[in-house]
Amino acid sequence: MLEKRDMLEQQIPLSQKKLIVSHAPFFHNGSSITERSYHTMLAALPALFMGLYHYGIPALGVVCLSISSAIIWELVINLVTKRTITIGDGNAAWLGMLFAMLVPATMPWWAVITGTFIVIVIGKQIFGGIGSNAFHPVALALAMMMLSWGYLLDFDAALLNYDLEFATVYPLAAAKYYGAASTDAFNLTDLLMGRQLGGPGATFGLGLIIGGIYLMLRGFIRWEISLTFLAGIYLTATVFNLFNPAQFAPPAFHLLTGYTLIGAFFLATEDSSSPVNFVPMLIYGAAGGIMTVLIRNIGAWVDGVILAILVINLISPLLDKIRPPALGKVE
Amino acid sequence: MSAPAVMHYRTPIGHTEKGYIMIKKAFYGLSTPQLNYEILPPHLPPTEQLPAPQKITLYHPKDNDYKVPAALAIGDSVRTGQKLALYPDEKHYVISPISGRITALSPFTGDFGKNFAAITIARDDSEAVDETFRENIQTPSFELLSDYLVGAPGAPPLETLANSNGNIKTILIRGLDPDPMVDTSQYIAQSRMQDLKKGIHILKEVTSVQDVVLFTAGETVQGYGHIGARVAGVKTRYPAALPPMVMKDVLGQILPAGKTCEDLGVCFFSAEAVISIGSAFESGQVPTAKTLTFIKKDGTRKIFETCIGTPIRYILEAYGETVNEYDRIILGGPMTGSAIYALDHPVGPDTDAVIVVDRDKAAYASDYPCINCGECIRICPAKIQVNMLVRFLEANQYEEAADSYDLYSCIDCGLCSYVCVSKIPILQYIKLAKYELERAKTSEAANA
Numbered sequence: 001m002l003e004k005r006d007m008l009e010q011q012i013p014l015s016q017k018k019l020i021v022s023h024a025p026f027f028h029n030g031s032s033i034t035e036r037s038y039h040t041m042l043a044a045l046p047a048l049f050m051g052l053y054h055y056g057i058p059a060l061g062v063v064c065l066s067i068s069s070a071i072i073w074e075l076v077i078n079l080v081t082k083r084t085i086t087i088g089d090g091n092a093a094w095l096g097m098l099f100a101m102l103v104p105a106t107m108p109w110w111a112v113i114t115g116t117f118i119v120i121v122i123g124k125q126i127f128g129g130i131g132s133n134a135f136h137p138v139a140l141a142l143a144m145m146m147l148s149w150g151y152l153l154d155f156d157a158a159l160l161n162y163d164l165e166f167a168t169v170y171p172l173a174a175a176k177y178y179g180a181a182s183t184d185a186f187n188l189t190d191l192l193m194g195r196q197l198g199g200p201g202a203t204f205g206l207g208l209i210i211g212g213i214y215l216m217l218r219g220f221i222r223w224e225i226s227l228t229f230l231a232g233i234y235l236t237a238t239v240f241n242l243f244n245p246a247q248f249a250p251p252a253f254h255l256l257t258g259y260t261l262i263g264a265f266f267l268a269t270e271d272s273s274s275p276v277n278f279v280p281m282l283i284y285g286a287a288g289g290i291m292t293v294l295i296r297n298i299g300a301w302v303d304g305v306i307l308a309i310l311v312i313n314l315i316s317p318l319l320d321k322i323r324p325p326a327l328g329k330v331e
Numbered sequence: 332m333s334a335p336a337v338m339h340y341r342t343p344i345g346h347t348e349k350g351y352i353m354i355k356k357a358f359y360g361l362s363t364p365q366l367n368y369e370i371l372p373p374h375l376p377p378t379e380q381l382p383a384p385q386k387i388t389l390y391h392p393k394d395n396d397y398k399v400p401a402a403l404a405i406g407d408s409v410r411t412g413q414k415l416a417l418y419p420d421e422k423h424y425v426i427s428p429i430s431g432r433i434t435a436l437s438p439f440t441g442d443f444g445k446n447f448a449a450i451t452i453a454r455d456d457s458e459a460v461d462e463t464f465r466e467n468i469q470t471p472s473f474e475l476l477s478d479y480l481v482g483a484p485g486a487p488p489l490e491t492l493a494n495s496n497g498n499i500k501t502i503l504i505r506g507l508d509p510d511p512m513v514d515t516s517q518y519i520a521q522s523r524m525q526d527l528k529k530g531i532h533i534l535k536e537v538t539s540v541q542d543v544v545l546f547t548a549g550e551t552v553q554g555y556g557h558i559g560a561r562v563a564g565v566k567t568r569y570p571a572a573l574p575p576m577v578m579k580d581v582l583g584q585i586l587p588a589g590k591t592c593e594d595l596g597v598c599f600f601s602a603e604a605v606i607s608i609g610s611a612f613e614s615g616q617v618p619t620a621k622t623l624t625f626i627k628k629d630g631t632r633k634i635f636e637t638c639i640g641t642p643i644r645y646i647l648e649a650y651g652e653t654v655n656e657y658d659r660i661i662l663g664g665p666m667t668g669s670a671i672y673a674l675d676h677p678v679g680p681d682t683d684a685v686i687v688v689d690r691d692k693a694a695y696a697s698d699y700p701c702i703n704c705g706e707c708i709r710i711c712p713a714k715i716q717v718n719m720l721v722r723f724l725e726a727n728q729y730e731e732a733a734d735s736y737d738l739y740s741c742i743d744c745g746l747c748s749y750v751c752v753s754k755i756p757i758l759q760y761i762k763l764a765k766y767e768l769e770r771a772k773t774s775e776a777a778n779a
Contacts, residue, residue, distance in 0.1 A: 020657050020690065021670040023759035025745035028694035031752045033702060084698070131702035131753070222705070276705030276718055320716075326737035327575065327713035328587045
C-alpha cells in the first residue's frame with residue numbers, strides 16, 4: 001500500500017511549475033551593445049548638428065541615406081548569411097552616421113551607398129560581424145574611397161559651390177600646399193567652433209570634445225586611447241614646427257583640423273580594432289597620433305588620420321600581447 | 332552621483348530596468364562597477380525559525396552503482412539525529428533532522444553528474460531522538476566528527492581534512508559569505524560566537540591543525556576578541572571573500588594556476604560548519620537547523636533557520652512568495668550559486684541562500700560575439716585576457732585556452748559575465764572547459 005503511494009508521488013505533479021535553469025552569475029550590470037551604440041550616436045550629435053547648420057539639406061540627405069543604407073546592407077547580409085538579424089543593436093546605424101559625418105555634404109547618392117556597402121559588408125560583415133573586424137569599418141571604407149574616387153573626398157572641390165561665412169578652403173590642404181604661413185588665415189576659435197571646411201560631423205571641434213568627454217566619462221570609449229592620440233599629434237606636430245616653422249603648421253592647428261578630433265574620439269577608440277590592456281592602449285593611441293602627423297607633414301596625403309588609424313588597427317593585436325601575468329601563472 | 336551598489340539590510344537590491352535584476356553600473360563608467368559585501372549592524376535580530384515541514388528530502392551522496400542491497404527501505408522508521416547510510420559499510424551518510432518514516436528512495440543526479448540517493452522522510456509525532464552521538468561526546472575525536480558531522484549545517488569539509496593525510500596546516504573560517512547579498516555566514520558568526528569559539532577549540536583539539544584563522548569584513552574584525560583563532564579582515568568588495576583571494580590577502584600565498592587550496596595546506600570552513608561542531612558538543616545533538624538568507628523577487632531579504640531537507644516549495648509558501656512559470660530559483664549567491672529546476676529541491680547543508688528571480692528580471696545570456704570592449708579584462712581579479720580566452724572556449728579549444736590563455740588562473744568569480752556587454756555566458760564556458768579537461772584527463776588515466 002505504502003509503495004503504491006510512493007510511486008505516485010515520484011511522478012511529477014501536473015501543477016509543477018517550469019523553472020528556467022541557467023548558469024551563474026544571475027545578475028548583470030545592465031550594459032548592452034544597443035546602449036553603447038545609441039550613446040555614441042548621441043555624443044556625436046552636437047558635432048553633426050553644426051555640420052547640418054552649415055551645409056544644409058544636402059548634408060541631411062547624405063546623413064539619412066548613409067544611415068538607412070548602412071542598416072539595409074546589414075539586413076541584407078543577415079538574410080543572405082541566414083544569421084540573427086542584428087540591425088537592432090544600433091551598430092550599423094552608428095557606422096552609417098559616422099560615415100556621413102566624414103564625407104563631403106555633396107557626395108553623390110551612389111557614392112554614399114557604395115561607401116556604406118564597404119563599411120558594412122567589407123569592413124564588418126566579411127570578418128564575421130560585430131567584434132570581429134580587424135579595422136575600423138568606416139576608416140577602411142574611407143581609405144578605399146580615397147583610392148578609388150579621390151575627387152569625391154576632395155573637400156575644396158566638393159564644396160566649391162558653397163557660400164559660407166568663413167574661409168572656404170580645406171585647412172589641411174592649405175597648410176600642405178601653401179606652407180605654415182597660410183594657416184594664419186584660420187584662427188583657433190573659428191576652428192574650434194566649426195567655422196572651417198570639412199566633413200559635416202568632423203569640423204565642430206568643441207562639439208566633438210564635449211561628445212568625447214561624455215563617452216570617456218561613461219566608459220563607452222577609453223580615455224587612454226583618445227588622450228594619447230591627441231598627445232601624439234600635439235608632440236609630433238610641435239617637433240616638426242620647431243624644426244621648420246615656415247613649412248610645418250603649429251600643433252594647435254593640427255589638433256583642430258581635418259579628422260583629428262573625430263579620429264581621436266570616434267575612430268581610434270572602436271572596440272573591436274583597438275587594444276584592451278592599459279599599456280597597449282597608450283602605445284596604440286600615441287602611435288596613431290605620431291603616424292597622423294607624419295603622413296600630414298611628410299606623406300603624400302592631405303590628412304593622415306584615416307591611414308594612421310588603419311595602421312594602428314593593424315598592430316593592435318600585437319600590442320595586446322603586452323599584458324600583466326595572470327594570477328598564479330605557472331611558467 | 333555614487334554607484335547604487337551598496338544595499339541596506341532588508342531593503343530591495345538593485346532595481347528593475349530593461350528587465351534585469353542587477354546592481355547597475357555606475358553612471359560614470361570610468362570607475363569599475365563594484366559589488367560590495369554588506370556589513371551587518373552589530374546588534375542583530377534573533378533568528379526566525381521555520382517549523383519543520385511534514386516531509387523532508389535528504390540527498391545521500393553515492394560514489395557509484397552499488398550491487399549490494401540497500402540498508403534502508405521504504406517504511407523504515409527513523410529517529411531525530413539518526414545516522415542513515417544507504418548501504419552497509421558505506422562511508423557516506425545523512426543525519427535525519429526529524430523523526431518519522433522513510434516514504435521514498437530515488438536516484439538524483441546533481442550538477443556535473445554527481446550521484447545522490449534522495450531519501451524522503453515523512454514526519455510523525457513520535458519525537459524519538461537518537462542518542463548515539465551524545466554517548467560519545469565526552470571524548471571528542473576526529474573520527475567522531477567524521478562519523479556524525481559531515482552533513483551538518485555548513486557542511487564541514489571533514490572528508491577533505493581526512494584525505495589530506497595531515498597536509499592541512501591552516502584552517503580558514505569564513506565569517507563573510509563569498510557572494511554579495513548573502514548574509515548567512517556573517518550573521519551566524521556574529522550571533523553565535525560561543526558556539527564558534529567552542530567549535531574552534533574542538534577543531535584544534537581533534538586535528539593537528541594549530542593555525543586557525545577567522546576572516547571577516549575588515550571593519551568588523553574588532554568584534555571577535557578571544558575567539559581562539561587569529562582574526563583577519565578582508566576587503567568588502569567582491570570577490571575578496573572567494574578562497575583564492577583570501578589566500579592572497581590573508582595568508583599572502585598566491586594560489587598557483589591549477590592548484591587547489593588543499594594542495595597548499597589550507598582548508599576552508601564556513602563559520603556555520605564550525606558552529607555546528609561547537610553546538611553538537613555543547614548540546615549533545617547533531618545540529619540540523621540550517622541558517623539561510625532568503626532573497627525574494629522584490630529584493631527584500633530574510634534570514635531564518637529551517638531544517639536540512641526542507642523543500643524550497645515549503646519556504647516559498649511559508650513566506651508567501653509566488654513563483655510563476657519560467658522564474659528562476661537559485662541556491663547560493665547571485666554570482667556563484669546554481670539554479671534548480673524543481674520546487675521540491677531540498678535545502679542542503681551548504682545552501683546558504685535561496686534567491687527567487689522573476690522571469691522578467693533575470694539576466695539572459697545571448698549568442699552575440701565578443702565585441703572586444705575590454706570590460707572583463709579591467710574587472711578580472713585574476714588578470715586573465717578574457718576576451719581572448721572566450722574566443723578559444725567558444726571554439727571548444729580547451730587545451731589551447733588552458734595552455735596560452737590562463738584558463739586555470741580563473742577563480743570562478745563570474746565578474747566577467749556580470750559586466751559583459753554582449754552578455755556572453757563566460758563563466759559557464761569556463762566551468763565547462765575545466766570540467767571537460769578534467770574528464771579528458773580522467774579517461775586518459777583510465778585508459779593508460
